[in-house]
Amino acid sequence: MKGLCILGSTGSIGTQALDIIRRDRNSYDVIALSANSNAKLLYEQAVEFQPDYVVIMDDEGFKFLKEKLFIHGIKVLKGMEGLEFICTLHNVDMVLTSLVGMVGLKPTIAAIRAGKTIALANKETLVVGGDIITKELEKSKSKLLPVDSEHSALFQCLKGEDRKSIHRLILTASGGPFRGKRKADLIYVTPEMALKHPRWNMGKKISIDSATLMNKALEVIEAHWLFDIDYDSIDVVVHPQSIIHSMVEYVDGSIIAQLGNTDMRHPIQYAFEYPNRNPSVVGYLDLIKNNVLTFEQPDYETFECLELGYKAGKTGGSMPTVLNAANEEAVELFLKRKIKFLEIAEIIKESMNHFKVEYNVTLERIFEIEMSTRDFVNQLIK
Ligand SMILES: NC(=O)C1=CN([C@@H]2O[C@H](COP(=O)(O)OP(=O)(O)OC[C@H]3O[C@@H](n4cnc5c(N)ncnc54)[C@H](OP(=O)(O)O)[C@@H]3O)[C@@H](O)[C@H]2O)C=CC1
Ligand SMILES: CC(=O)[C@@H](O)[C@H](O)COP(=O)(O)O
Ligand SMILES: [Mn+2]
Numbered sequence: 593m594k595g596l597c598i599l600g601s602t603g604s605i606g607t608q609a610l611d612i613i614r615r616d617r618n619s620y621d622v623i624a625l626s627a628n629s630n631a632k633l634l635y636e637q638a639v640e641f642q643p644d645y646v647v648i649m650d651d652e653g654f655k656f657l658k659e660k661l662f663i664h665g666i667k668v669l670k671g672m673e674g675l676e677f678i679c680t681l682h683n684v685d686m687v688l689t690s691l692v693g694m695v696g697l698k699p700t701i702a703a704i705r706a707g708k709t710i711a712l713a714n715k716e717t718l719v720v721g722g723d724i725i726t727k728e729l730e731k732s733k734s735k736l737l738p739v740d741s742e743h744s745a746l747f748q749c750l751k752g753e754d755r756k757s758i759h760r761l762i763l764t765a766s767g768g769p770f771r772g773k774r775k776a777d778l779i780y781v782t783p784e785m786a787l788k789h790p791r792w793n794m795g796k797k798i799s800i801d802s803a804t805l806m807n808k809a810l811e812v813i814e815a816h817w818l819f820d821i822d823y824d825s826i827d828v829v830v831h832p833q834s835i836i837h838s839m840v841e842y843v844d845g846s847i848i849a850q851l852g853n854t855d856m857r858h859p860i861q862y863a864f865e866y867p868n869r870n871p872s873v874v875g876y877l878d879l880i881k882n883n884v885l886t887f888e889q890p891d892y893e894t895f896e897c898l899e900l901g902y903k904a905g906k907t908g909g910s911m912p913t914v915l916n917a918a919n920e921e922a923v924e925l926f927l928k929r930k931i932k933f934l935e936i937a938e939i940i941k942e943s944m945n946h947f948k949v950e951y952n953v954t955l956e957r958i959f960e961i962e963m964s965t966r967d968f969v970n971q972l973i974k
Contacts, residue, residue: 593621594864595683597708599675599699600691601625602633604795605713605739608857609688610637612864615873620864624678626691631656638666644681647674672698679703686864688739689714692797693920694913694962697721701955704734711863713739715814716920720913720958722817736818737863742811743818744859745837745850750819753842761815762839762847764831765890766791768803771832775894781933783926791834791854800923804936805890809901810919813912816905823906828898830888835877853877896937904944909951910961911944917965918943931973939969 596613600606606625613620622641627634631653638646638661646661647669648654654670661668669677672695679687679702687703688711689696696714701721703710705728712718718725729736738744742763750758769788770778786803787796794802801807812826837859839849852858857874892899897919904915922936931939943965953961 594619595621595623595681595685596864597624597678597681597684597687597703598622599626599679599687599689599696600628600714601637602627602630603690603692604793604798605690605856605860606688609690609860609864610641612857612861612873613641616870619870621683623681623684626675626678627653628691629653635660639664642666644683645669645674645678647671647678675699676702679708680706684708686711688860688863689717690739692716692795694720694916694958697724697955697958700725701728704728704732704736707733710734710736711739711860712736713860715740715810716916718817719810719813719916720962721955722813722912723908723953724955724958726817737866738814738818739856739859739863740811740814741856741859742838743814744862745852746815746819746840748850748862749838749840749848753840753848755820757842757844758821758825759841759843759845760825760827761819761821762841763808763811763815763826763828764834764836764838765805765808765828766802766834767830767832767888767890768805768807768895770803770894771830773894774891775934778894778933783929786926786933790832792856794856796927797920797923800926800936801919803933804897805895806897806901806919806936806940808890809898809904810916812898812901813905823902828890830890831885832888833882833885835882835885851877897940900937900940900944907949909949910947910953910957911949913953913958913961914943914947914965915940917962918969921966921969925969925973935973939972942972943968 622643624645626647629650657668686709690713694716696717836849904911918940922939925931
């Protein structure tokens with residue numbers, strides 16, 4: 593039985609992970625679960641999966657869970673210390689990082705230091721802390737397995753191949769709900785319109801990121817750190833069907849692609865079972881029903897976030913933290929209807945122009961830069 597700690601168990605990835613476990617109870621032992629504020633769902637999950645620990649960030653949720661879970665003998669912890677603690681428990685083999693945002697950085701480091709295998713969905717962690725995480729991994733027996741669909745695909749396409757033979761990584765992008773639109777069409781789009789992803793059912797933040805193409809920008813940086821590939825050798829192609837999850841082009845002209853249904857339970861199950869392959873818990877791709885696969889150039893002019901991501905990644909140092917923190921803040925402001933859709937990219941651009949790049953940034957400095965960037969964004973919109 594594999595001992596699992598799931599950070600962000602109440603979210604889109606977290607609940608899909610629990611669905612896999614529910615269908616294969618003999619393979620997994622749920623040791624710890626966590627949420628931000630959804631105490632009700634976390635309570636239900638705890639009663640169903642009987643973990644040793646649950647962690648919640650929110651005070652009220654903490655009181656509620658302490659009272660309700662006492663009779664079940666499940667320990668309840670709070671905040672970042674709780675998250676870091678559950679990642680290091682002796683009976684945890686694997687930590688699924690499925691919380692959203694750069695808040696995942698510290699617990700991921702704690703898990704690496706404790707030698708745990710990490711199934712990484714939380715891409716923001718690698719965007720802001722790629723350098724630190726890479727160095728931590730070098731000192732640890734911990735392994736990082738990608739869960740993000742594109743990176744799971746690349747990981748599978750790269751398996752057994754000589755790295756010197758790689759010509760380029762090709763990340764596929766759905767194009768989001770506004771594919772084919774120009775800036776003039778996007779002035780008045782609402783959060784509801786932006787949240788309607790054409791292919792995937794995901795959490796709010798990543799859905800907005802997909803609509804701006806920031807998701808692909810973050811994924812380019814994620815791919816750079818995961819596979820140690822230069823930005824000039826990472827390309828993005830729009831593939832509206834999202835059946836090919838990504839591809840690797842080799843120097844001899846061969847392209848190896850990974851295909852599958854648009855169901856995140858595939859890459860989650862792959863990471864849970866790696867290096868083995870178990871029968872799919874969710875079925876198989878029907879090639880005849882999915883017999884049209886098309887490809888387009890991304891529209892860099894309309895969706896400026898993609899270019900900003902390459903720029904931040906290539907600049908390196910503190911710039912990806914500025915990009916990510918400005919984006920996290922801007923997405924929240926857009927969801928609260930305090931800014932317009934097109935202002936998201938504007939705010940990120942202004943933040944990247946405002947902050948000078950710093951190199952060799954420590955963990956503490958990353959969080960200071962995050963706070964300064966969030967403050968800067970809020971000043972901008974006053
Ligand atoms: N959804 C998807 O299909 C995919 C997601 N990803 C990545 O996976 C990560 C999770 O995405 P997704 O599942 O969609 O997100 P959701 O918003 O659906 O879920 C986020 C989870 O994290 C918790 N959480 C939110 N904020 C905090 C916080 N400040 N501190 C601690 N926990 C917090 C939430 O708790 P609560 O419920 O209480 O708010 C919830 O459990 C993201 O990094 C995303 O980019 C990657 C590929 C695909
Ligand atoms: C499922 C997944 O991995 C998401 O990151 C998805 O790829 C988002 O789709 P976009 O290609 O629209 O960003
Ligand atoms: Mn993805």
